Amino acid sequence: MVGRRSAPSVAYFLVTHALFFLLACRLSASQQARNYTFVHDARTAPEISYYDYIIVGGGTAGCPLAATLSQNATVLVLERGGSPYGDPNITYLANFGAPLADASPSSPSQRFISEDGVINARARVLGGGSCLNAGFYSRAEADYISGRDVGWNSELAKQSYEWVEKKVAFQPPMKQWQSAVRDGLIDAGVLPNNGFTYDHMYGTKVGGSIFDTAGHRHTAADLLDYANPDGLTVLLKATAHKVLFHTRGEWTGKARPTAHAVVFRDSTGAKHRAYLNSGAHNEIIISAGSLGSPQLLILSGVGPVDQLKAHNITVVLDQPMVGQLMSDNPMNAVFVPSPVPVEVSLIEVVGITHFGSYIEAASGANFGSFPDNDYGLFSPKVRTPQPTTQFYINLRQILTFIPKSSRSVSCRRSRQSRGRQRP
Numbered sequence: 001m002v003g004r005r006s007a008p009s010v011a012y013f014l015v016t017h018a019l020f021f022l023l024a025c026r027l028s029a030s031q032q033a034r035n036y037t038f039v040h041d042a043r044t045a046p047e048i049s050y051y052d053y054i055i056v057g058g059g060t061a062g063c064p065l066a067a068t069l070s071q072n073a074t075v076l077v078l079e080r081g082g083s084p085y086g087d088p089n090i091t092y093l094a095n096f097g098a099p100l101a102d103a104s105p106s107s108p109s110q111r112f113i114s115e116d117g118v119i120n121a122r123a124r125v126l127g128g129g130s131c132l133n134a135g136f137y138s139r140a141e142a143d144y145i146s147g148r149d150v151g152w153n154s155e156l157a158k159q160s161y162e163w164v165e166k167k168v169a170f171q172p173p174m175k176q177w178q179s180a181v182r183d184g185l186i187d188a189g190v191l192p193n194n195g196f197t198y199d200h201m202y203g204t205k206v207g208g209s210i211f212d213t214a215g216h217r218h219t220a221a222d223l224l225d226y227a228n229p230d231g232l233t234v235l236l237k238a239t240a241h242k243v244l245f246h247t248r249g250e251w252t253g254k255a256r257p258t259a260h261a262v263v264f265r266d267s268t269g270a271k272h273r274a275y276l277n278s279g280a281h282n283e284i285i286i287s288a289g290s291l292g293s294p295q296l297l298i299l300s301g302v303g304p305v306d307q308l309k310a311h312n313i314t315v316v317l318d319q320p321m322v323g324q325l326m327s328d329n330p331m332n333a334v335f336v337p338s339p340v341p342v343e344v345s346l347i348e349v350v351g352i353t354h355f356g357s358y359i360e361a362a363s364g365a366n367f368g369s370f371p372d373n374d375y376g377l378f379s380p381k382v383r384t385p386q387p388t389t390q391f392y393i394n395l396r397q398i399l400t401f402i403p404k405s406s407r408s409v410s411c412r413r414s415r416q417s418r419g420r421q422r423p
Contacts (some may be wrong), residue, residue: 034085034222038229039126042078042238042266049274051076051233054262056240056296057288059128063220064164065285070231073282076274078238078264081108081124084131084219093215094344099132108132112291120328122291126236127219129289130168130210134362135217136347137169137208141200161198167225168218169208171196172348177363182206182349185359190351204351211346237267243284243300244273245316257316259284294323 051074055062058079066077084090089098090108099109100121108125109132123129139161146154172178185204186193194205210218224234244261261275262284276282286293297303301316303323308315344364351359 036224036234038227038232039083039234039236042235042264042272043268043270045235045238045266045272047272049076049272050277051274052277052279052282053285054078054274054276055285055287056262057128057286057292058126058221058234059123059287059289060130060220061287063127064223065287066232066234067223067226070228073231074277075232077232077234078240078262078274079126079234079236080239081126082106082236084108084125084127084221090125090131090219091217093211093217093346096134096346122289126234127221130219131217134346135210136350136360137198137210138350139198139200164223165198165208167222168210168220169198170210170212172206172209172211173213174206174348175343175345177343177345178348181361185349185351190353190359200352202352202354204349206349209346209348238264240264240288240296241299243296245301290326297322
């Protein structure tokens with residue numbers, strides 16, 4: 001019967017199937033490994049190599065830095081984790097939380113417990129925390145960008161936001177649950193209703209999401225699409241162990257330690273060294289996260305001298321504030337079981353209050369389905385027996401309360417993180 005099909009019918013068939021093919025390609029792009037010719041396993045790296053820039057940490061800071069710097073220089077990125085592509089627990093919105101419950105050595109999430117007994121996690125994957133968090137995207141507060149604390153050029157910051165948003169930010173679908181959250185916040189007086197916006201605004205707003213309309217996550221690793229492939233090398237499962245320094249000006253009495261190389265090991269334990277090329281502007285950039293960066297500095301001899309000596313680390317530079325004043329915003333989560341399944345949605349709406357709290361909600365995540373009822377970050381405390389029954393979560397309320405005494409520091413940190421994404 002195909003031979004008797006009319007020309008319009010054939011055209012319609014071809015167009016609809018072509019559109020379906022294009023849509024399928026579009027939807028699968030976020031879950032399949034990108035054809036990044038510059039990404040390699042660290043086991044393939046030479047023992048000695050040279051670059052203009054060496055970036056330790058391929059997360060939400062390292063990836064955009066690498067993409068930008070590679071336009072005019074040779075860049076090496078050392079990422080201790082693997083690739084996010086092809087991992088359904090990272091890609092699919094419906095699997096949110098699964099990486100946080102995965103405590104295996106190969107997990108993209110590395111669990112740790114604070115001295116207070118609070119469970120937390122560090123990202124261990126190319127793309128960093130954007131592979132694990134709830135995907136809410138918002139710009140930082142305008143006063144923070146142009147104020148004395150940062151003092152960036154507002155127009156350049158706007159262009160940078162747009163550069164990121166073209167790859168990883170989307171307007172969320174706003175289905176029943178998130179619409180109810182928005183209406184509830186407005187009814188509760190979290191005003192005004194700002195509608196959809198990427199900007200930081202007091203009141204209730206619909207923000208961006210790094211999940212597209214098909215529920216596929218887009219991470220900071222996607223920003224490597226902008227990179228110059230001839231100028232960039234990304235090594236996966238490459239753990240940085242030490243930054244090497246040499247001292248200049250020893251004979252002039254103005255000795256100054258200068259970083260010139262990074263020692264790292266691959267997954268087999270083999271040691272490699274990456275050196276900076278000659279050049280006054282070449283740099284080693286440490287973007288290994290709020291815990292990994294000071295850790296690497298201390299291992300390299302830069303930090304509080306008492307700590308360095310206590311661990312028999314040669315002192316390169318006494319920097320007493322390295323690793324100090326670390327703080328985080330508390331999360332108060334309210335879980336409301338539902339007798340029936342509800343739609344899966346992560347953070348799309350936020351109520352931003354004038355007293356420093358952010359009110360958000362998610363739905364449909366079945367934390368009871370995690371192995372051994374291990375809820376990771378959502379466990380209330382260490383060694384506390386967890387409920388054994390499965391349930392559906394239809395409310396997650398996060399109140400980030402900033403005491404007035406620390407608001408000048410902690411509140412800004414919170415808003416800065418919103419300029420990327422909030423977990």
